Amino acid sequence: xxxxxxxxxxxxxxxxxxxxxxxxxxxxxxxxxxxxxxxxxxxxxxxxxxxxxxxxxxxxxxxxxxxxxxxxxxxxxxxxxxxxxxxxxxxxxxxxxxxxxxxxxxxxxxxxxxxxxxxxxxxxxxxxxxxxxxxxxxxxxxxxxxxxxxxxxxxxxxxxxxxxxxxxxxxx
Numbered sequence: 001x002x003x004x005x006x007x008x009x010x011x012x013x014x015x016x017x018x019x020x021x022x023x024x025x026x027x028x029x030x031x032x033x034x035x036x037x038x039x040x041x042x043x044x045x046x047x048x049x050x051x052x053x054x055x056x057x058x059x060x061x062x063x064x065x066x067x068x069x070x071x072x073x074x075x076x077x078x079x080x081x082x083x084x085x086x087x088x089x090x091x092x093x094x095x096x097x098x099x100x101x102x103x104x105x106x107x108x109x110x111x112x113x114x115x116x117x118x119x120x121x122x123x124x125x126x127x128x129x130x131x132x133x134x135x136x137x138x139x140x141x142x143x144x145x146x147x148x149x150x151x152x153x154x155x156x157x158x159x160x161x162x163x164x165x166x167x168x169x170x171x172x
Contacts, residue, residue, distance in 0.1 A: 010034075012041060012135065013171040015164040016147070020171050021140035023102055029093040030134040033104055033113065036088060037134060038168045040065065040115055045083060046166035051147050052078040055155035058124060060147050061105055062163060063116035070162045082114030088132075095133035097124040100144075102135035119144050 014021040027034040040046055045065040052068050053061040066081025067074040090110040097103060101120040104113035113132060121144070137144060150157040 008169040011138075011170045012037060012166065012168055014046075014140075014166050015171065016140075016143045017161060017164060018146050019140055019143040021143055022138050022170055023135040024138045025135045026093075026095065026133065029095055030091040030104075030132050032088050033091055033132050033134040036085065036115070037117070039085075040083060041166045041168055045115070046163050048162050048164070049166075050078065050157070050160040050162050052157060052160055053118075053155040054147050054150045054157050054160070055121075056149045057122055058155075059118040059120050060144060061116060061118040061155070063105070065115050075158075079116070082116065085114065087111060088113045091132045091134075092129050093133055095128075095136075097127040097131070097133065099123060100137035100141050101133055102137065103127065103131045103133045106131065121145065 010025040012023040012025055025034045048070045049062055049065055049068045050070055050073060051060045051062045064078050064081045065083045067077040097120050099120055099122055102117055105116035105118055106113040147161045148157055
């Protein structure tokens, strides 16, 4: 972790069933995306949201606050929704998609990211400059590795794992 993140202002915690994941945020590289992630976390929008697309050796995708909440999960529509906030303008940066990278999911339109994001299991540098990197897992990647994997090809997950609670700062 950098000195900047030691004050917990630039950290995000995701509670998973197996343990806690701490992400260092990169507000200098993706200020709008970091602000959105923190805002949705503070509002509790990510709590109970499923990892609906998990591809072994590639990434785990979550953050569909509209259709991905475990209380009213829509397995047909999950992955197509966002939040009630406007889409974000792309903030492509020089950060590389390596193991633990947190990056925004989007459609084929660069300015279509909203609330969904993914965490890379391994290097995926072919995504560099195409998706906005906004953070990196600094603690608990072993818990991300334990997420239930999806179907071969699509990555769609039946009975997916969820983000139990998400909040700015570092958990206990």
